[in-house]
Amino acid sequence: MAEPGFFLVGAPKCGTTSLYRYLEQHPQVFLPEQKELNFFAADLFPGYMSERQYRRLFAPAGEGQTAGESSVWYLYSRAGARNIQAFAPAARIIIMLRDPVEMLYSLHSQHYFQGMEPEADFAAALKRRADQVGPLLDYPAIGRYTQQVCRYLERFGSDQVHIILYQNFKQDPLRVYRETLAFLGLDPDFTPEIRVHNANKMPRSRLLRRLSQLPSGLLQPLRAILPFRLRRRLIQGVVGRNTRYTPRPPLAPALADALRLELAPDIRQLSRCIDRDLDLWLPGRGYRAVCSQQTRIQSS
Numbered sequence: 416m417a418e419p420g421f422f423l424v425g426a427p428k429c430g431t432t433s434l435y436r437y438l439e440q441h442p443q444v445f446l447p448e449q450k451e452l453n454f455f456a457a458d459l460f461p462g463y464m465s466e467r468q469y470r471r472l473f474a475p476a477g478e479g480q481t482a483g484e485s486s487v488w489y490l491y492s493r494a495g496a497r498n499i500q501a502f503a504p505a506a507r508i509i510i511m512l513r514d515p516v517e518m519l520y521s522l523h524s525q526h527y528f529q530g531m532e533p534e535a536d537f538a539a540a541l542k543r544r545a546d547q548v549g550p551l552l553d554y555p556a557i558g559r560y561t562q563q564v565c566r567y568l569e570r571f572g573s574d575q576v577h578i579i580l581y582q583n584f585k586q587d588p589l590r591v592y593r594e595t596l597a598f599l600g601l602d603p604d605f606t607p608e609i610r611v612h613n614a615n616k617m618p619r620s621r622l623l624r625r626l627s628q629l630p631s632g633l634l635q636p637l638r639a640i641l642p643f644r645l646r647r648r649l650i651q652g653v654v655g656r657n658t659r660y661t662p663r664p665p666l667a668p669a670l671a672d673a674l675r676l677e678l679a680p681d682i683r684q685l686s687r688c689i690d691r692d693l694d695l696w697l698p699g700r701g702y703r704a705v706c707s708q709q710t711r712i713q714s715s
Contacts (some may be wrong), residue, residue: 417445417476421483421507421599422455422499424567425490427561428509428521430584437592438606444599445476450485455499456492459550481599483507491550496566506569506575507599513581514696515558515682516674518564520666523554538670558678561685568688578689611673672698 423431423438432450439446453460454469476482489495490510499506523540526532532552534540545553567576577598582593594601627632675698 417480417482418470419482419503421481421482421509422489422503423485423487423509423511424484424495424499425487425510426518426563427487427491427706428525429487429581430579431485431487431511431514433455434509434511434579434584434589434592434595437484437588437607437609438595441596441601441605443479443481443601445473445480445482446473447484451487452484453486453488455487456486456488456495457498458494459488459492460598468607473588481532481601483599488551490560490563492567496570506571508565508571508576509579509583509595509598510567511575511579511581512560512564512685515560515678516666516671516696518581518648519554519674520663520671524663525664526552537666540673541670555674555677557680558674561681561688563690564685576689580691582695607694615618637663 423435425431435446435450437490438444439582449472452464452469452472453691454464455467472484473482491497499508520537523537525534532540534543535600540552541554543552545556550556564578577595579591579595589606592607596605650680679697682693
């Protein structure tokens with residue numbers, strides 16, 4: 416039975432869904448239909464899936480295909496790197512990173528759409544103390560990448576870790592895709608269909624959103640009875656009817672600067688750790704310039 420040889424470990428809202436969709440088109444790649452397996456993030460998703468269930472997802476892999484999976488919370492998970500190394504020490508690790516202020520603003524919107532986040536206002540959500548929320552809603556902690564990335568570099572080494580910056584992926588997705596194929600030892604000449612995935616969404620009805628987000632304990636019997644493809648179809652039907660695609664309003668510059676200032680020490684440390692220029696993520700350099708550019712475009 417095939418086992419995963421590479422892991423797209425996050426971070427969330429950094430282009431992982433698009434890269435996953437591009438990789439699954441490659442004839443040499445096998446990816447399970449289900450993204451976000453979360454098997455190795457046992458600290459965040461205890462008992463989410465048994466090892467037998469996990470291994471069975473890779474049974475359909477064809478001969479000669481390289482199997483992999485994508486779960487964006489593996490990066491943030493304190494147990495993810497350790498558990499993946501114990502399972503597959505030779506695994507290739509793909510990490511995608513985005514300006515943490517942009518990432519967190521987008522993540523808050525997704526959490527609110529999914530019903531995980533009760534607070535519609537991003538500024539109010541940031542003011543909550545860490546001990547008032549679960550780990551998946553502790554936004555500043557999620558945005559501090561350095562320790563998360565270092566866990567993988569320390570366990571797998573730089574040769575087995577491929578780091579992608581979201582701004583590069585957005586600017587030239589095909590080039591970044593082919594660099595990733597080369598990192599995985601696959602034919603880099605294959606060209607996938609390139610399009611936007613996982614655009615910003617808002618719920619039409621909060622009630623319908625709550626119905627589609629049943630507690631995991633209530634969903635467990637369905638997992639035993641219904642195959643994943645049918646479960647996904649049912650859930651997608653409900654979610655699809657309750658979805659409206661809408662651009663996020665620009666983040667207030669004062670709030671962006673305050674959050675950027677809070678994250679600046681970690682950004683500088685990460686820059687040294689991965690040897691990349693991250694100055695655009697620092698206070699006064701990134702989001703304010705983007706907002707000014709958007710304002711000029713809208714007024715022209």
